[in-house]
Amino acid sequence: MNKFHVIATSVALAAAFTTSAYAGARFDAIKAKGFVQCGVSTGLPGFSMADDKGSWSGLDVDVCRAAAAAMFGDASKVKYSPLTAKERFTALQSGEIDILSRNTTWTLTRDSSLGLNFAGVNYYDGQGFMVTKKLGVKSALELDGASFCIQAGTTTELNLADYFRANKMSYTPITYDSSDETAKAFDAGRCDALTSDQSQLYALRIKLGNPDGAVVLPEIISKEPLGPVVAQGDDEWFNLVKWSLYAMLNAEELGITSANVDEMKSSKDPNVLRLLGAEGIKGKGLGVADEWAYSIVKQVGNYGEAFERNVGMGSPLKIARGQNALWNKGGIQYAPPIR
């Protein structure tokens, strides 16, 4: 019951007498409790999805696992909280979760007025449309007067309104709580189109009764940089999450994979040695073990591996790297150096 959920967390916020008195309080608290509480979606193939045994996987899940690997040397020290789009920020603000890694778009409002910090971008996305083939629509500009199934509490709601306003077209939004209902309503013909971040359209299409009956339109109407988020007030924890993601990106750039990471330890490249904790500042600045990045690559893999496994060619989604390729491979994924 998400109503009670929101009420409960707001009451918790209101009653939070104990203010984190020192920086790093959360970092220490996570260390003490021994696991990372990770806010994920209620089920989005490729990004965060539980299998029938209840174990989670996905590109967003891997960010949490990387942070746990850096912190504890064990990527499995993660517990998951499935959240709808509406619930996610309250859960983070109230301290119920440590990281929100749930295809969340980095925007000015969210970064500046919700008490949150975005720790990077693990997927560059943009909003798109999916329609049934029967409709015979080729472009979003032909959708004047159409109705759209969308999810509440998302940037999708806002972009849709902006797009139709800018193009002087009319539309009807039908807003659901979870992606499951959104997909089901689209399946049942309640709306002409389903709109969401494009990657999620491919993910939702798998969930449809007849996936081949739906097409994704070519238009992208917004910028959706998706990334992990933490609550403000603990820079140490913020740093660790940020650099866990950067470590995955740097590892791909340096050609370190989960398969060759042990051999790489004897590499002559100082960049590789610094990442694997043999040289340089090691784990000192972050306050974790020296082999923090080694644990990430060994247990989670580098960014490219995670991408291919979850959403790329090794997955049912078959999304091309596109913008999410490394900066030196034609994409825009770029991580600051580890040194």
Place this chain on the structure above:
Amino acid sequence: MAVDQNTDAVPAKAALWRRPAFRATVFQILLVLGLVAFGYYLFQNTLHNLQLRGISTGFGFLSYEAGFGILQSLIEFDETHTYGRTFLVGLLNTLLIAGLGIFFATIIGFVMGVARLSKNWLIAKIATVYIETFRNIPLLLQIMFWYFAILQPLPGPRQSLSFNDSVFLNNRGFYLPGPVFGEGFNIVFAAIVIAIVAVIFLARWARKRQEDTGQQFHTVYASLAILFGLPLIVFFIMGSPLSWEYPALKGFNFKGGIVVIPELIALLVALSIYTGAFIAEAVRSGILAVSHGQTEAAYALGIRPGVTLRMVIIPQALRVIIPQLTSQYLNLTKNSSLATAVGYPDLVAVFAGTTLNQTGQAVEVIAMTMGVYLTISLTISMFMNWYNKRKQLVER
């Protein structure tokens, strides 16, 4: 005992602080002050904590542009209106579903409650099965069931079922011609108001006459005549200032006229049927609480069964029914917030959902939302208490 009596009988001249009444007042004032102080402390603390965490506070957001659309709005709304307006839109949608739900649940409840006591075996069994089934299935499931049960079989807009080319039914909603009021319609409207007032006076007069003289007057027929006759006459005198706008398929969907969205229908059906089952039980218990002697006495006087039910049993049963009815009305109103499950844009879905999420101001938004439900609930309670008082046994 003896001690008690002693303290009660403190002489009026005793020191002020020894008087029980005075002391009671002082303690009550202290308690209230304490509560207010505690509330203020909580409030300040919350503000402080929110600021510390970099979360915006205050009600300034209510005047910012909302930037999102809402499926159904009883007042003008588009994405350029404010967050404050989304509150109103959500509130009106909540009141609409609660009002309609209470209306239908009451009808269903009374019919089924009486039917369950019927001497006709089949009717009684049908009512029993209805009550036992719907009371025992979680409401959320029922809402989802009706929603997809309505959506699945209905055709898309281009294959709409149509009646007379003016009423259409498809999986986007139920489309009806909408009235377009022409010039002079306000006079017709005034005639309707006058007719209603006249009927109320007529009913009072008829009752007084019956009490005084024992003569009955056929209020029903006279009322109907006034209610329809007067406005109709005025309507034609004014030259029929009313036209209809028919829904028509334009592009993807129907435009024009009135649309009843499937979310509203599903929610309304589920809420009415679910709450109706509880009301039916309240009605049954109320009727059973009236001693059987009343029925026998009425029959002995030669009063027909239907009249006995209406004039003898129900008025007495109401005294038992009304308090239970009140709590069912309150339940229905609060349950209407399950709307968000099927995308009906009620207060919780729109304001405590999207607006909360876009602004992140959970404390303010939830406080306002809870305030609304509290106000609606207290209003219903007050009204029902007033009605209950009127129906109470007046001892002469």
